[in-house]
Amino acid sequence: MEPIRIDAVELRELRVPLVSPFETSGWREEEKGCIIVQLKGDDLTGFGECAVTAGPWYGPETTAGAWYVMENYFVPTVLKKEFASPEDLFESLSIVRGNSMAKAGFEMACYDLFAKREGKSLGKYLGGTKGKIESGVSVGIQKSARELVDVVGEYLRQGYRRIKVKIKPGKDLDQVSTLREHFPGMVLMADANGAYEVSNVHTLFKLDGYGLLMIEQPFAWDDLVEHANLKRALKTPICLDESVSSVNDLKTALALRSCRILNLKPARVGGLTVSKTIHEICRTHNMPIWCGGLLETGIGRAHNVAIASLPGFVLPNDISASKRYFDHDIVEPEFRLNQDGTITVPDRPGIGVNVVHEKLLEYAVRAEQFRS
Numbered sequence: 001m002e003p004i005r006i007d008a009v010e011l012r013e014l015r016v017p018l019v020s021p022f023e024t025s026g027w028r029e030e031e032k033g034c035i036i037v038q039l040k041g042d043d044l045t046g047f048g049e050c051a052v053t054a055g056p057w058y059g060p061e062t063t064a065g066a067w068y069v070m071e072n073y074f075v076p077t078v079l080k081k082e083f084a085s086p087e088d089l090f091e092s093l094s095i096v097r098g099n100s101m102a103k104a105g106f107e108m109a110c111y112d113l114f115a116k117r118e119g120k121s122l123g124k125y126l127g128g129t130k131g132k133i134e135s136g137v138s139v140g141i142q143k144s145a146r147e148l149v150d151v152v153g154e155y156l157r158q159g160y161r162r163i164k165v166k167i168k169p170g171k172d173l174d175q176v177s178t179l180r181e182h183f184p185g186m187v188l189m190a191d192a193n194g195a196y197e198v199s200n201v202h203t204l205f206k207l208d209g210y211g212l213l214m215i216e217q218p219f220a221w222d223d224l225v226e227h228a229n230l231k232r233a234l235k236t237p238i239c240l241d242e243s244v245s246s247v248n249d250l251k252t253a254l255a256l257r258s259c260r261i262l263n264l265k266p267a268r269v270g271g272l273t274v275s276k277t278i279h280e281i282c283r284t285h286n287m288p289i290w291c292g293g294l295l296e297t298g299i300g301r302a303h304n305v306a307i308a309s310l311p312g313f314v315l316p317n318d319i320s321a322s323k324r325y326f327d328h329d330i331v332e333p334e335f336r337l338n339q340d341g342t343i344t345v346p347d348r349p350g351i352g353v354n355v356v357h358e359k360l361l362e363y364a365v366r367a368e369q370f371r372s
């Protein structure tokens, strides 16, 4: 394959209003902020999304920090340079430590570019085998258990295959038990975003009685030992999210036996190259994985749909329809939920959806072009 020379880079910070605020144990978002990366080469444009939160809540990165790293380190690294593959471009970004979400924005744009040049859908380009992926929905913390029942009931009516509720100490047992009363057979899981400590582990033991599909990230992101202890003590599988930002984190989690399931978010691990490696390692270890989300716009969503089409993604993903988050997504067609609770993997080249330029302009708060 001929290499691709990157002729131009465009960065654009967006703030897209959410249809309803999204609240977790640690933060609340009224709008989805992100940085859209465009890489141009071979008369094609590849789109990537840096799905970082405005502040360092989900992980240590911020929008301002990601922009700084991109402008000062990644643009000079890729502009006017040739790359033999997206993996090659990803390798060049290793001059910077960490900053996985910023890396993912550039690396995903490069995947879109190469897949488009090959005339292949991104799913096929990555080795995906599925035409449709299972769709679940993540429900933020609501004011009361009663309101949570209403919100969840509506998502079930729409056909989502799995409900995930955000929990935190004091907003947990009442929420989960009320949901179980109303929807005894629903596939339900809970995500704490690291809000629990060993001192309130008794609550997690009580949650063990509600037939949850899994409990996600109960303890702090850097505490793999207590996750291992809890995993041994609970029937409910423990799933890790924030704790695994790299292949080496996964190795540590496997060695310590800290989880039974992994929530893989391409944005969190630096993009699709590392996602593919993690997918392979997890398959070797018979560890089920599913694709999580960070309220991505249609661009990041398209990348997540593509990676989730790989065979190791065996549980419903946090990849919902565009409408669950936005009145108007920035891509066409928007991602829609099929009647059977799935989302169709686009089969057109690259991310397989068109980016609506007017929407990019409408939601942009900052933009910069870098040319050779």
Ligand SMILES: [Mg+2]
Pocket: 191, 193, 216, 217, 241, 242, 263, 292
């Ligand atoms: Mg999570």
